[in-house]
Amino acid sequence: MTNNLKISNPTQSDMASACNLFEASISDAFEKEGLGLLIDDIQKEIEHKKHLLHTSLNLADSDTYFLVAKINRAIVGTISFGPCGEDIRSCTENxxxxxxxxGSVYVLPSYQGQGVGSALIKDMATYLKQQGIDQFCLDSGYKRAQKRWLRKFGEPYKVVKDYWGPNSVHMVWLCKVTDFID
Known part of the structure; x- marks a missing residue:
């Protein structure tokens, strides 16, 4: 585990750092998946995450809740919880x-594999339990993330072949909140 890791709610002053994290980690994820040439898709994903964070910070009744992980006041990871997204609705027939x-589980490439994502998931699960929420779902079409999620979350609830095109797989997990709290 990375020393000095602090997890908290984001503030307006975190917006620029969080946006930089989205740009770096999403671009890196696409690149490592061999999809680095999909510039429009990368930008669309980055803008979507920025919009979610901006909305969560600026609307009192936002339905998305964010946490950020910081080391020495710099954001190194994010996670969110909100309504089930379109990909999950589509893959599971609603x-x-x-x-x-x-969602929005992103960690700066230089901090990946050091427990930042696990700490974010644990803190989010604790928050969800406090809210009376007993389960959550998540999804991924990234092969590298799927390997991690298979280890962390077990067998997926649903696997959809060719979702993003030939030879692509999209996975959806359904998890119990209490499985991720000490």
Whole structure:
């Protein structure tokens, strides 16, 4: 585990640092998946995450809740919880529409593999339990993330072949909150 890791709610003053994190980690994820040439898709994903964070900070009744991980006041990771997204609705034929989605789990490439993502998931699970929420879903089409999520979350609830095109797989997990709290 990385020393000096602090997890908190983001503030307006965190917006620029969080946006830099989205740009670096999403670009890196696409590159490592062999999709670095999909510039429009990368930019669309970055802008979507920026919009979610901006909305969560600026709307009192936002349905998305964010946490950020900081080391020495610099944001090194993010996680969110909100309504189930379109990919999950589509992949599950709307079976999980009433289950909230764990999303925006991004960690700066230089901090990956050091427990930042696990700490974010644990803190988010603790928050969800306090809110009376007993399960969440999440999804991924990234092969590298799928390997990590298979180890962390076990067998997926749903696997959709060719979702993003030939030879692509999209996975959806349904998890119990209490499985991620000490």
């Amino acid at each position: 079976q999980l529409d009433d289950v909230g989605e764990l």
